[in-house]
Amino acid sequence: MNNEHISYTPGTSNAPVIMLHGTGGDENDLLPIANVLFPEQPKIGIRGRLMEQGLTRYFAHHPDGSFDQTSLENETQWLLATIAEVIETYQLDDESVTVLGYSNGANMALYAALTGRTFFKTAILLHPMLVSDDFSDDIADDVNLWASYGDNDPIVTPENFASLVSEAEKRYFNLSTFKSNMGHAITKEEILDAAQWLHSQQ
Numbered sequence: 001m002n003n004e005h006i007s008y009t010p011g012t013s014n015a016p017v018i019m020l021h022g023t024g025g026d027e028n029d030l031l032p033i034a035n036v037l038f039p040e041q042p043k044i045g046i047r048g049r050l051m052e053q054g055l056t057r058y059f060a061h062h063p064d065g066s067f068d069q070t071s072l073e074n075e076t077q078w079l080l081a082t083i084a085e086v087i088e089t090y091q092l093d094d095e096s097v098t099v100l101g102y103s104n105g106a107n108m109a110l111y112a113a114l115t116g117r118t119f120f121k122t123a124i125l126l127h128p129m130l131v132s133d134d135f136s137d138d139i140a141d142d143v144n145l146w147a148s149y150g151d152n153d154p155i156v157t158p159e160n161f162a163s164l165v166s167e168a169e170k171r172y173f174n175l176s177t178f179k180s181n182m183g184h185a186i187t188k189e190e191i192l193d194a195a196q197w198l199h200s201q202q
């Protein structure tokens with residue numbers, strides 16, 4: 001485990017929050033939001049180990065701009081193994097994992113879930129999208145997902161988000177969406193909505 005790119009913030013419970021950053025981010029980016037949403041939970045940030053055009057990422061693009069599916073799969077396996085290792089190191093509960101992911105990081109958590117590897121019970125996915133059409137048919141009706149989408153997002157198309165909703169529903173994920181007319185950036189309004197949704201889940 002390369003601790004250099006992992007941040008750990010202790011909490012008073014043993015239910016970990018895994019923070020997965022957006023393109024160009026790092027393991028500490030989402031901590032201010034995680035502190036608001038999950039004040040009591042221990043927080044683990046994991047930095048994507050790839051670098052493209054000077055920006056950190058969890059998986060690569062091909063030169064034509066399409067997503068490299070081999071990299072996506074390899075890096076997902078790496079991420080899942082790393083998460084398992086950190087959870088074990090800090091003796092946290094691997095049955096009570098929450099994900100807080102933004103963009104590239106949210107896409108990783110969603111891809112893992114749609115390929116039958118739901119390592120979390122709850123996920124707050126900020127501006128996620130489908131990055132693969134390689135799905136498993138696994139049903140997981142105990143997975144709670146909250147996802148945000150902006151009508152003016154230059155990265156996530158309406159078609160992509162609609163497919164995401166449909167794939168989540170097919171698997172009986174409990175999905176709640178927050179839609180706005182904003183773009184790809186994180187807004188205060190969506191964080192407030194996510195906070196309310198988390199509260200309603202308790």
Ligand code: MLT
Binds near residue numbers: 023103104131155
């Ligand atoms: C991705 O690469 O996962 C998406 O395009 C979002 C992003 O740019 O990070």
